[in-house]
Amino acid sequence: MSDLDAFLEDDACSRGVVRKECSTALSPSRLPGLDLALNPYTRCGHDCTYCYAPYIMRVSPSEWGGKVQAKVNIPKVLAKELPRKKGVIGLGTVTDPYQPVERELRLTRRCLEEMVKVPTKVSVLTKSDLVVRDIDLLLRIEDAEVGITVNTTSDRAAAVFEACAPPPSRRLAALSALVASGVRTYVFLGPIIPSITDEDVGTLVNAIATTGVRRIMVDRLNLRPGMRARMEAVLEQRAPDLLLAFRYDVGSPDFYGNAISAVRARCREQGITCQDAF
Template sequence: MQIKEVKAKSILSTSQVSDYALNPYVGCQHACVYCYAKFMKRFTGHKEEWGAFVDVKVNAPELLAREVKKKKVGRVWISGVCDPYQPLERKYRLTRTCLDILVRNDWPVTVQTKSPLVLRDIEILRRASDVEVGFTITTADERMRKIFEPGAPPIEKRVAALKALRAEGIKTFAMIAPLLPGAEGLPALLKDSAGQVLVDRLNYHYADAVYKKYGMQWAVKDSFFREKGEELRKAFVKNGIPCQVLY
């Protein structure tokens, strides 16, 4: 794993998902084989495989403290092209410090992660006037998780963290994206933890070789996403959880 400390020029970027995106890191130790953020290598010049490098924006809090004073207030998505609570965050605490700056300045925040490390910052989340925390959980099958998300935390730990956040009164959501084989078990798993569920399909071809290797080409077909998406939507709604299929 190549870890490099870098100085960024800015930290809040415009986003199609939210008003702003904040990425304290470039690259991700979770090494998810389907990750759409692999496109970042075109801009960073990294030759390493995705998941084999992380650039640490050590001046992210300093930049953010200045930018929140200058920019128009808007919702900040943490993060768009990395997991803000990947293992390195335990050492660098950049996400924690940036989250605290946003909350103290009363900016709305959406946190999206796969890591229970977010629970470390629960006292900051409690102070926020407008915050939501989402966990990306793509399957209920731990075997699938190990194939597609080799460096990410186990599914049960994500579900437990989501449940703990909801118990604290923090708004929660689950992001089933991309929808992987074995997702049909998620409505039961997420029954008491997710306030809302969003489902999206695989939209990139980075993982094609993995699907082929394991004989799962059927799981990239339009019919799979159409049928499973509707099946999940109905199951979540039956459990009283709003569910939106994004395709």
């Protein structure tokens, strides 16, 4: 039995993993700057309360953080597709390629190994510092960049809606390591969430600046049907002291407009390029 089989049998991930075979690795992407999408996993163990991927994938939000589906043959399928499918690959367009099961399954790492063999352009997006493990491969790919999502400096606040993802302090450390290694790196500052994102969002931009990152993409919270109620229920359970401030600002276009203006202003001061995410 291989390590992978043993892991799947043991169900070592607390949320469980389901083995899945895929017939295609790279699919067309309409996201700005990307031509192709690569997602080694379906569903996501980070289980962020505000995640809108379940709406795209037509999965019930309550099931999104359940059993993760691992496309166990994706490195082999990718190896066949890489020579004939050209363009920038978005790695992690729907689910996080460095979600907890990746530590054992290494499907993302094995995909990067294939990209080393063929001239490839890839843009990775994650909430996990596990990406640092793969710096050796990222440096050997023809054109690779990594984005890490950070929307607060507070580990406590982040844990409210991203309880299963590494805290922002670890993500900022990962950004420093990536920048120091020479991997092209950016921050996805989003979603901006009332009561979670620093009230003085300039503090967050300053923290990002200390890592050496010189590009930020900023995005507001995109509420989908039922999401606000779910977020309020989570706040009530995990951080009732934040509920009032959240309710006050969550539906206010001014709140997001002001926060994004403040991000842009601090980026200008820090010499950081700031872009709208979508």
